[in-house]
Amino acid sequence: MIRSLFNGATGMRAQQFNVDIVSNNLANVNTNGYKRTRADFEDLFYEHLKVPGSPSAEATEHPTGIAVGMGVRCGATSKVYSQGNARKTENPLDVMIKGDGFYQIMQPDGSIAYSRDGSFKMDGDGDIVTSSGLYLEPQITIPEDATNVTIRGDGTVSAQVPGNAEPQQVGQIEVANFVNPAGLRNIGSNLLKETTASGAPQVVTPGTEGSGELQQGFIESSNVDVIEALTDLIAMQRAYEFNHRTIRTSDKMLARATTLLQ
């Protein structure tokens, strides 16, 4: 009895958590390079009131036992690393990774974070930085007066420097691959950090060893599917109501038991 009351509560809590996750996905529907998060649920442990195969009174054995579950909880949240849609911007420093891989971004404390957001800018010194001003690693500086910045699929950055007939190579963008990108830790601002679960980064030239090639002039948009998120929300709301109804029914049953003796 009390079990059903708390089962309903675990169900409501799980759906509430699910709405938290989906609302964050929806809030980031326009965030460059954002990857949607998914909540995975699992049932809690079971109370075995009777074990299957135990002897019954009629000298036979019970074909099944009585196992009463204890509700649900969120077991894991995982990022879905499917490719987001390409959006054309015609900005020469907007670069998209077509496939696997992450840009390496130098944090103010000197550590490296990883990002799929390729909307780069140039700071006053000609360095390539993210929208929040963090340097791309390895650091690339576009010379003063340079025009026609070109980024090829393999990550070579070249620019037309006055006085030279041919464009000059000014840098090389590298991407980092992880065995298990789902194990990366989100630190916000479109940045991720390496963990033991993600494995060590394998820094490679774009387009080699399983990493994707770069595409200049495009931005990878969020991979949140609005229609899917909204239908999920409807399902969650109904599931929340079912669990709410469980609690109310359990409450009614408890009330009835307490009023037996009047």
Added chain:
Amino acid sequence: MIRGLYIGASGMVATQQRMDVISNNLSNSNTTGYKEVNIVNKAYPKKDLVRTDDNLQDLPRGTIDKRPPIGSLNTGVASDGTYTNFRQGQLRGTENPFDLALEGEGFFVVERENGQEAYTRDGSLTVSSNNELVTTRGHRVLGQEGPITIPPNMERISVTGRGQIVDQDNNILGNLRVAQFENPMKLEQLGRNMFSQGEANNLIDNPQNYKIHQGQLERSNVNAIQQMINMIEVNRHHEVQSKVIKQQNKLLGQAISKVGRA
């Protein structure tokens, strides 16, 4: 008289257990690979009522029951067993190559913390930091030749309908094991979407009748509408039982206060 009181009480206890099971189903209506549990009630054995004013007749060898029977009486209800309904859950596309769904009979085989095998229909997998295929809860997935290693720097992973895992160059990385049982009813719920083998339950050699779908997950097979209807039934059943007890109590009260009064 007192019998009626306890019959009503047994009914209330049984409906409460039924409510526990329904609430667990409803709270897991969003749990990947969850299988609905149903509970079955049984009637306690009937009891033959006899007149008590005729005594037993003593004979040289034993006694003869000469009490005339006046009919039988049911003595209440109890929970007999919980049955897991292994009906196929709906498959849902996720765009994640490490999400696998089983169509048909059988279970993925995973290794528990204590080294024993457990069985699950939840195929949301990932790769651990030491490159092994694990569930999102961190349990190692067991293939036909033991744990499966996924080398780093893979471009693409494909899983065939029979569970063969191949990389982009068609190198075989492992074969998923699918376990089927002679008597799935005897599987015991462990929680966390896993089952254990249970007693006297043999694995079937060379399982057939299954297909693995990559990039999909199996939803919970809980039929929420059916569970809601069951809940209405439980609620009303419980109400009737409580009325029975109250009525019995009233009759007893009348017997105490009125019988024997002039």
